[in-house]
Each structure stands twice: as structure tokens, then as C-alpha cells.
Amino acid sequence: MTVLSHPDREERSSHFQQSIKVLSNRPIRLAGSFFLLALVFRVVDIFILEMNETDFGILPSKVIPIILILLYLRKTGRNISEIGIHKGSLGNNVVLGILAVLFFNGILIGGTFLTLVTLGFNSYFSIYKLDYLTYDLVFQTANAFMEEMLFRGLILVCFMSVMRPIRANILQGFVFGLWHVVWPINSYLGGLINLGAAISWSLEYVLSSMLIGLLFGYMYQRTNSLIGPIFFHFFVNLASVYVNVEPSITIVRLALGALALILTLIAIRFLTKKHQIMMADLKDTKE
Template sequence: MNHKTIKNPLFMVFTIYIFYYLLHILEYFVLRTDQTWVGEAIIHKLLGIIIMAIIACKLRISKNEIGFKNGKHLLYILLGLAFGLGVFFIAYGAEFLLSLNNGNFKSFELYVSAYAIDSNIGNRTELIFFLICIIGNVVNVIMEEGNFRGLFLRILETKYSFLKSTVISAILFGFWHVAGPIRNYVDGRQSLKGMIITSLFMLVVSALVGLKFTMLTKITGSLYMSMSDHFVNNTIVNILHVVTNTGADELMTVRVSIAQTVSFLLVLIWYFMWSRQNATYNEKQTGYRESCSYN
């Protein structure tokens, strides 16, 4: 496709990101939709999808180039769901064993809550709240994957290498997730020290998760596996809870850390294997063409 010329892709991406972040802050600190019965900060995500589509249209970037490709999308969605559920099975299992060893485990429970890195808040068991949670997280992954692993990368790669573009996108994705801890501090729910530690944790973990999602997108050639894995990451901690004699989800940080570490390492190994296989194939193709040219 004949793209519109982008003179300064980094400035363009940063400008779009700042605009998204202003919407993000508005909803988190003013509207606070996630603290209402909706339970999700969904307004800026919907706007982000609309804005993404408008910008892509203006730059003449197709939905296929962003990563919303037809073809094996159902397969990759199922693979992403299976992969996400698999690593969280390991993480929940580890949390269960830790709680059991401490003589503190009570039960696993299904209910919808508002997610926080140190705990989960709320206890909603009506079907409507499960549906809202699912819909909200679908909107979330379309917006975040479509922009961070789709639009932003396509813009950045007009000037920078895939590696540089990936690192820039991952850093932006990391900072995207520090608004929550900052709000907790502003609301008096967290100390300054706690806010700093949690923000750094979220920054590093989210950046690494962003790298993982980008590798999945590169390997599969579309956004669908990263979107479905992202969906599991966000949804399962909102609906499946580890209840102990002293509370619920007390080892949330441990669970998330185990899941994301295992997930990142597996995708990293897969990416290196895929890169090596791809490089070998390209070498063979080059050798074949040179041989045909010589003959």
C-alpha cells in the first residue's frame, strides 16, 4: 500500500500516545468508570479504537498491516487463549501450594472484581457483571494491541528497525500502566514509597509483557494470538480468586510474576527458534536464486 510519508515517526507516535494518555488520565482521575458498576475504564479505550482507525486511514495503513488479518485468526485466538490459560494454571497452582503449605488456603472462587496489583476489590456474582468484564477486556485488548503492537510499530518501522520500534513501544506500554498506582497514592490508599515501588513493578512487568506481545505478533504475523493472550491475562485475575483464611488474592503479585515470567521465557525461546528457522530458510532461498541465476 502507498503510505503517506511520515517525516518524524517517533514524534508522531509520541503525540498520539500523549493524547491517549490524557484520555486515560481523564477517565482514571475524573470519570473513574472502573470504580462504578461498569468496573472497567472503557471510554478512553473505545475512543482509542476510533482514533486508531482514523489515523490509520489518514496514513493509508490498512487493517491487515496493523495486524487485523483474515486467515488463521481463529487458530491464533485459540492458541492465545490456551497459552494464557496454561501459564496461569501454573501460576495459580504455585499460589495454591504456597497457601496450602502455610495452612491458609480456603478455596478458589469465581466472582468479578476490580483488578489491582496488590489485591482485588469487589465481589460480583451476577451474570451481567461477567459479561461486562468480558466485553470490557475485549475492547481493552483491541485498543492496546491495535495501537501498541499494530499502529505504533507500523509508524515507527518507517524509520527504525523492528528491534528499536519494539523497545520504544514496550517502554510506552510500561508507562501506560503507572496511572493506577499514582491514583492510589492521590486517593490516600497507598503511601509514596508504596506508589513508587508498585509503579516501578508495573513499569518493568508491563514493558516485558509488551515485548512478549510484540514477539507473538511478529511470529504469527497478526495481532490475534497476542490479543487473546492479553485477554486471558486481564480477565482471569478479575474472575478467578484464591481465598484464604485471612483474605483473598493476598499473593496476587506472586501469581502475576510467575505467570508473566513463565510466559515471557516461553515466547522468547519460541521467538529465537522462529528467527533461526526463518534465517535458515532465507539463506536457502537466496542460495537457490543465486544458483538459478548462475545457470
């Protein structure tokens, strides 16, 4: 049974192949250039201007890459739909993103709580105060659009022009994981943690971010739309800011995160089963 209907698979597969071919005749250079540009703004925001210590936060390094990507598309005569932002199956993709985040967080947050209780811990939910909710709604919206446009809409598509989709998704997930290592480094340089803790946190951050990046990428590959991943990304980040399970135990968090990833992948595959872009259709696409 098909839970969500999408446009004809062959039509969307052809559109995805076209997107892969037209973004650039030097896809790896394009992906690397935009990643480095975004990273420069990120480093300036966090390490030089220390915007993360202000009420304004690192919003500039989220908005500027969006503008640069849009300018690139416009200058090269391309459309934003070529990186997955379009109205096709809009309602279905919104529903898919929301269902995915409810499923993922239900397993991650609920599962972590039940596991800790089973292990004998006095577990409880920690709800962060809502003083900055308005700002966070704006920030997480910009963050979700920027990171999905950059890592899935641009970098993943560029990678798929020179390698098979599964490998491309793994590689973009790894790059997405490295993107988040700035936070342990910043805490170490600020004297908040020692070197051992910084290394441990970096490994955990890279792994967890890579896994969630794989999930976003897989959803994009199945739907040829960034709408679902954007909604998924927005709500999973918002939940991670405001809802936490205490005590925080790394091995439990990683184990439940991996379980949530696997089960959500299966759920996404089921929800898009008859209408996905078949990976076989793309595996021989080369630039």
C-alpha cells in the same frame, strides 16, 4: 514438526516490511502523538471524570482511541490490515492466542499456588463474584483491541521503522508499562496508599506490564497478526480480574510471572518455528 501452519514466510515478511514503511514518514511522531492522545483520554476518565468509580467504568477511553486510529487509517488511505488485523491464518492465530494464555496462566496461577503451598502458606484460590461479568466481557474486548492496536499494531510498527525489532519490542513494552502507572498514582491521590506503597506498586506494575507487553509484541512479530495477541490479552486480563491466588506475595508473583514469560516465549517460538517473520529480514528496515 510444525504445530501451526502460517502463510509463506517471505510473503508475510514482505507484507510486514510494507506495513512498517507506509504507516507514516514520521513514525516516532505518529507513535508519540497517538500515545499522548490516548493518555489524555485515560487521564480525563480516571482523574477528572472519575469514571472508574462508576458502573460505566473507563470504557470511553478504550473506545475513543480505537475510533481515532481507524479514522487515521481511513484518512491516509490505509487499511486496518496494515496494523495486523486481517483474516490471514485467522484460525491458527486464534488457536495460538488461546494456547498461549492457557500456558501462561497455567504457569503463573498454578505455579504461584504450588510455590506458596511448598513454602508452607495456607494458599487458596480467590474467585471474584460474577456480578459484572457481562460488562467485563465488553470492557475487556474493547481494552484488548485498543491496547493491541495502539501499542503493537501502531507503536511497535513505528518503532521497528527506525530500530531493530528486538529493541523496538523492548521500548514498546516499556511504554506499555508506563501506561499502567496511573493506577498506583490514582490510589495514592485518593489516600488509599502512602507514597512508599505507591512507588513500590508503580515499579511492580511497570515491570509486570512491560513483561506481558513484550510477550504480546513478540507474538505479533512472529505472526504479523494482532488476532493472537488480542485473544491472549483478553483472556489474561479476564483471568487476572476473576482468579487470584492468596496470599498475594509480590516476589513470588513476579518470579512466577518472569518464568511464565520466558516459557511462553519459547512456546510461541516453537509453535511458529518454521513460519515466523525472521527478525533478520527486518533488522535493516529503516524509514
